[in-house]
Amino acid sequence: MAVPARAxxxxxxxxxxxxxxxxxxxxxxxxxxxxxxxxxxxxxGLTEPSTGQPDRWPVVVIVGAGFGGLxxxxxxxxGAVRVCLxxxxxxxTFQPLLYQVATAGLDPNDVCSSVRGMxxxxxxxxxxxxxxxxxxxxxxxxxxDGGSTIEFDYLVIAAGAVxxxxxxxxxxxxxxxxxxxxxxxxIRTRILLNWERANRSPHLIGQGLLDVVIAGGGPTxxxxxGALAELYGLLRRRDYRNLDTSEVHLTLVEGGDDLLxxxxxxxxxxxxxxxxxxxxxxxxxxxxxxxxxxRVQLRSGRVLAARTLVWAAGVKASPLAAACGAEQTRGGxxxxxxxxxxxxxxxxxxxxxxxxxxxxxxxLLPQVAQVAIQSGKHVAHQILRRSxxxxxxxxxxxxxxxxxxxxxxxxxxxxxxxxxxxGRLAWLTxxxxxxxxLAGVRNRFHVLVNWSWSYLTYDRGARxxxxxxxxxxERRLTKHDL
Ligand SMILES: Cc1cc2nc3c(=O)[nH]c(=O)nc-3n(C[C@H](O)[C@H](O)[C@H](O)COP(=O)(O)OP(=O)(O)OC[C@H]3O[C@@H](n4cnc5c(N)ncnc54)[C@H](O)[C@@H]3O)c2cc1C
Numbered sequence: 001m002a003v004p005a006r007a008x009x010x011x012x013x014x015x016x017x018x019x020x021x022x023x024x025x026x027x028x029x030x031x032x033x034x035x036x037x038x039x040x041x042x043x044x045g046l047t048e049p050s051t052g053q054p055d056r057w058p059v060v061v062i063v064g065a066g067f068g069g070l071x072x073x074x075x076x077x078x079g080a081v082r083v084c085l086x087x088x089x090x091x092x093t094f095q096p097l098l099y100q101v102a103t104a105g106l107d108p109n110d111v112c113s114s115v116r117g118m119x120x121x122x123x124x125x126x127x128x129x130x131x132x133x134x135x136x137x138x139x140x141x142x143x144x145d146g147g148s149t150i151e152f153d154y155l156v157i158a159a160g161a162v163x164x165x166x167x168x169x170x171x172x173x174x175x176x177x178x179x180x181x182x183x184x185x186x187i188r189t190r191i192l193l194n195w196e197r198a199n200r201s202p203h204l205i206g207q208g209l210l211d212v213v214i215a216g217g218g219p220t221x222x223x224x225x226g227a228l229a230e231l232y233g234l235l236r237r238r239d240y241r242n243l244d245t246s247e248v249h250l251t252l253v254e255g256g257d258d259l260l261x262x263x264x265x266x267x268x269x270x271x272x273x274x275x276x277x278x279x280x281x282x283x284x285x286x287x288x289x290x291x292x293x294x295r296v297q298l299r300s301g302r303v304l305a306a307r308t309l310v311w312a313a314g315v316k317a318s319p320l321a322a323a324c325g326a327e328q329t330r331g332g333x334x335x336x337x338x339x340x341x342x343x344x345x346x347x348x349x350x351x352x353x354x355x356x357x358x359x360x361x362x363x364l365l366p367q368v369a370q371v372a373i374q375s376g377k378h379v380a381h382q383i384l385r386r387s388x389x390x391x392x393x394x395x396x397x398x399x400x401x402x403x404x405x406x407x408x409x410x411x412x413x414x415x416x417x418x419x420x421x422x423g424r425l426a427w428l429t430x431x432x433x434x435x436x437x438l439a440g441v442r443n444r445f446h447v448l449v450n451w452s453w454s455y456l457t458y459d460r461g462a463r464x465x466x467x468x469x470x471x472x473x474e475r476r477l478t479k480h481d482l
Contacts (some may be wrong), residue, residue, distance in 0.1 A: 024086055052126070057082050058387050061142055063132045063320065064158035065092055065115045068442045070439075071376030072156050077122045081432035084150055084269065086142070090115055093181050094438050096369065097447070099220065102178060102187040102310075103227035104460040110446045112181055113439040132159070135324035137345050152221055154347050154383050157326075158376065159318035161353035161367060163311060164331070170291035171215075175311040178220060188462070189469035190308055191228075196465070198243060208305035210248045213296045215288050217254025218261065218302040219404040224269055224310055225252045226407035229278035234460055250280045251304055253296075255287040255313075260404060260412070262366065267332045267412035270422040274406040280418030288313075315367060317354045324348070329356045330364065339392035340379050349382070351375035359397050369437070370400050405430045408455070 038211050057080050062069045062186075073085050091112040100106040100381035115127050130144040135157075141149040163177035176187045189230040191212070198205050210232075228250055236245055242371035252275065258268045259275070259282065275282055283298070288309075292298040296304040317332035326342045327335040335343045340357060351357075354373030357365045365371045378395045386392065401419075403426070405411040411426040421429065431451065435444050454460060 032180050052083065057124075058383075059084060059151065059154035060154045060156065060234065060383055061086065061152035062156040062158055063087075063135075063142060064160055064318075064352070064354075065089075065127070066158060066160050066352065066372065067092075068160075068372035068376040069156065069158035070115075070118065070157060071373045072351065072380045073122070073125055073376075073378030075117065075377045075382070077124065078317070079124070079380070079387075081124065081154075081383065081387065083125040084121070084128060084152070085115065085119065085125060086128045086130055086150070087131055087476075088129070089116060089363055090127075090129045091181075092118070092439060094443075095179070096434060097183065097438070098178060098184045099223045099227055101181065101462070102224065103231045104188055104462040104464075105190070105227060105231075105454060106447060106450055108181055108185060109460050110443055110450060111438070113443060116441055132320060133323065135320070135348070137325060137348060140347065141347075151348075154386075155349070156376075156379055156383075157320060157324060157342075157350040157354055158372070159320040159351050159354050160372075161315035161317055161331075162319070164314045164316040165311065168288055168290060171288075171309070171311055174293050175215070175289055175309040177311045178224065179315065185466065186469055186473070187308075187310060189465050190473055191231070192463055192465045193470060193473055194307060195240055198245075199240055202243060205243065205248065207246065208294055208307050210245060211304070211306035212250050212308040212310060213288070213304050213306040214250070214252045214310045214312060216311070217252055217256065217282070217284070218312065218314075219402075220253070221252055221310075221312040222259055222275065222404050222406055223266040224312055225250060225275055225280045225282075226278060226405065226410070228310075229275070230407050231460055232279075234458060238455040239463070247339035249304075249306070251283060251306065252280055253283045253286060253298065253304075255285070257285045259284075263402060263404070263412060263414060264420055267414060267420060267422060270410075270412050271404065271406055274410045278407060308347050315353065321350075321354050326350070333364075337392075340375055340395050341382070342393070349379040351379050356396060357397070365397055368402070371397060374398065376433065403430050403433070 060081045062072055062086045063086050065085055073083050076083050091114050094111045097106060101108055101111055119125050132142045133145055134143040142149045143149050163179045165171035167292050177183050194209050198209050214221050259271045260268045269459045272282060287299045288296055289299050294305060294307050294418060296306050296309055319330055321332050321334045329335050332353055334350040336350050336355050336357055337343055340349050340351060342350050352375060353367040357375055359365050374397055375395060382392055399416060401415040403413040405427060409424045409427050411430040412422045413426040413429050414420050438444050
């Protein structure tokens with residue numbers, strides 16, 4: 001409930017950020033400097049040129065410290081603006097390597113970096129951990145979980161995406177999506193726990209206990225399937241040598257007639273052949289229409305008896321897209337102008353997975369890291385231009401290529417100018433580029449050591465079942481008599 005404006009309200013105001021970005025808890029006034037309050041509307045903003053004093057610089061609030069948000073924040077480091085970066089987590093996840101956490105190839109902290117650790121050198125930036133529940137564009141403030149608010153002059157929505165179950169029955173309740181670190185750990189725990197259960201009760205193997213279905217033949221589904229096939233090979237050879245797993249199936253289901261749809265035909269063929277060589281059953285031109293534990297229903301009428309369904313079938317924009325009142329298009333993505341400002345809300349920008357940015361020929365840009373990084377930089381420059389009174393520039397995406405790995409020594413890489421490679425050279429290219437893009441020297445070093453160790457020994461060292469995830473899963477397994 002709003003508290004009426006009066007001098008005593010000061011105690012209700014939290015001065016959370018050192019340079020006094022207003023984090024307000026039911027307070028009508030905005031503290032700009034110790035002991036001095038401005039009525040809302042008096043503070044420097046879009047209409048006033050910023051002065052040389054940092055406490056009069058415009059406030060840029062960035063929601064989301066993923067690829068896009070971090071890139072925007074970094075590009076504002078030398079600008080005459082105050083940056084408030086907000087994320088519901090205090091770390092960034094390098095999603096391209098999440099499938100390796102899910103398949104026990106990498107440790108969780110290899111693919112995550114502390115936001116404070118990455119940004120502490122940036123003097124004009126403060127990080128706030130919290131979930132933004134709502135954006136009030138009229139009063140120019142974001143509302144955090146718990147009700148506190150932060151005012152902005154410019155807002156950058158970089159809240160990414162969430163897994164999309166497309167309304168398929170049973171998926172939300174029982175399938176395992178792969179989007180966050182937590183998702184990856186749940187998949188790892190489920191798979192390893194199932195093997196331990198199979199060891200205790202081998203008769204359950206015939207009921208699909210170790211069978212896994214992966215939904216979606218895009219890069220994530222293909223990478224999960226390839227890595228899972230290698231993990232299963234290791235578990236069979238080393239950890240559970242006495243189990244008869246000859247009837248265990250890993251199945252990848254794709255609705256289209258080929259894998260890796262955006263790739264060239266040659267790359268798609270290479271991916272399909274490699275997965276089949278690794279023993280993955282690839283089902284094309286069929287779709288999952290329903291799931292209950294142990295029973296994956298396909299549109300063709302076929303039923304797969306798998307106890308684990310990994311959902312990599314697609315994403316939709318973060319729910320924040322709807323909560324800010326912006327116009328949305330396919331997949332809930334926010335409609336943006338060509339400078340990436342939100343249609344009808346000139347002081348609000350949307351970037352990365354949450355935005356429906358379009359390319360040179362009007363096509364919707366893909367939800368990939370490069371789009372997020374480049375759009376983050378672009379928006380930062382537009383904000384600096386705008387606060388200096390310069391006109392907006394359109395966003396031009398430069399496609400740097402696509403790649404997907406299908407396990408040891410196998411990848412497909414497509415670079416600009418039609419350059420395509422597959423096999424070992426592509427795999428090495430994939431390794432080097434992922435190492436370069438991974439945040440932090442420590443993480444790069446750890447991942448390099450882990451990969452080298454796995455390559456030389458065929459081992460996957462992160463085969464750990466964590467207590468917390470195990471307890472949760474075991475409760476669910478018992479409930480469904482699994
Ligand atoms: C498994 C997987 C593999 C992928 N592999 C590749 C790949 O190989 N190559 C590639 O280019 N792309 C890949 N992608 C896609 C790529 O990761 C995304 O395109 C990219 O992360 C988008 O960046 P973003 O900044 O828009 O969102 P994200 O990086 O997802 O960041 C969004 C941030 O916003 C935060 N957030 C969300 N809602 C709120 C809220 N309400 N309040 C506060 N904070 C919030 C989240 O915590 C998150 O930190 C992959 C994605 C996945 C899921």
